[in-house]
Amino acid sequence: MGWYEDDDVWVGFADVMFPPHRFAEAERLVAGSPLLKVAAGDRVLDLACGPGTHVVPLARHGAVVTGVDLSEAMLVRAREACERARVRARLVRADMREHVEPGAYDLVVNMYTSFGYFTDPGDNLVVLRNVHTSLAPGGRLLVDVMGKEVFAGWVGRPQAVDVDGGTVYMRDTVLDDWTRLRSDWTWVRGDEVRRTSLHSTLYSAAELRGLFEAVGFTDVECFGDFDASPYDNHARRLIVRGTRA
Ligand SMILES: C[S@@+](CC[C@H](N)C(=O)[O-])C[C@H]1O[C@@H](n2cnc3c(N)ncnc32)[C@H](O)[C@@H]1O
Incomplete structure (x- = not known):
């Protein structure tokens, strides 16, 4: 899948x-x-x-x-x-x-x-x-x-966004010689931790x-x-x- x-x-x-x-x-x-x-x-x-x-x-x-x-x-x-x-x-x-x-x-x-x-x-x-x-x-x-050029300006900076009583931490990894991107998101709200990874072409x-x-x-x-x-x-x-x- x-x-x-x-x-x-x-x-x-x-x-x-x-x-x-x-x-x-x-x-x-x-x-x-x-x-x-x-x-x-x-x-x-x-x-x-x-x-x-x-x-x-x-x-x-x-x-x-x-x-x-x-x-x-x-x-x-x-x-x-x-x-x-x-x-x-x-x-x-x-x-x-x-x-x-x-x-x-x-x-x-x-x-x-x-x-x-x-x-x-x-x-x-x-x-x-x-x-x-x-x-x-x-x-x-x-x-x-x-765009890849825009993204290159802020790649690598860890991001944290406060959402609905929790915080989502986002970390980006550039893959395959700048052709693909993996974004790992971790949502922490109290004891609840949720994770996902999004992949896309740059x-x-x-x-x-x-x-x-x-x-x-x-x-x-x-x-x-x-x-x-x-x-x-x-x-x-x-x-x-x-x-x-
Ligand atoms: C980042 S969201 C953007 C949604 C919307 N365009 C917006 O501006 O809020 C991407 C959307 O793509 C849909 N999606 C992912 N893979 C798809 C596919 N293979 N065919 C059609 N839709 C897909 C997801 O279900 C999701 O709703």
Whole structure:
């Protein structure tokens, strides 16, 4: 079983990954980011949608939203979030390596480092190929990850985050000549100790852009934040956008 198939990762550490301020931030981004701007009726796929972080604001802005995730527990949360917000979205349980709907979308988003989970680089390429097929001509894909160059600025610093009466200690290890990252998280709350390890591919802007181009995306651009600022020494994220011709 791949680490990403283990619900204990997503449910057990949900308070760390999906705190209330991230939902509020998603609302702000969808309302204000030039990269996430949607028009009423746009068909949008949120690939690896988690608990509906961006599904809800995208639907609130009039998009016809499909959220895909492998975790049933995350989809239950996404469904509840839609109900609370009184928005409609189609929620589908599927593996991103297998989910293809030819020509069905105007925009596909993959947010918050939900790309590069597979050890076999071919599997990550398959995800991009599936998305390319699922876009209508002129449709766009947006992938948001932590870029290798940004990450290099703070790798090795131990991090501790206070969450819900406990503390989560995070330690990062760069693997395989800077191609992969393992993040070990330990949550300590009273006598309770919970551990998990997350693995992902570390992409430089040039590497991720190259993958987009390899599967046929055109007009591929890299941004350093959701305000569409350049991917430079001030970047906070690596956001790559490509168009299906
Ligand atoms: C870091 S979370 C991000 C969730 C959401 N995009 C957000 O911004 O909050 C990654 C999500 O990817 C999902 N996931 C992991 N492996 C997957 C796969 N093979 N296919 C589809 N979803 C997957 C997890 O269940 C989890 O909900």
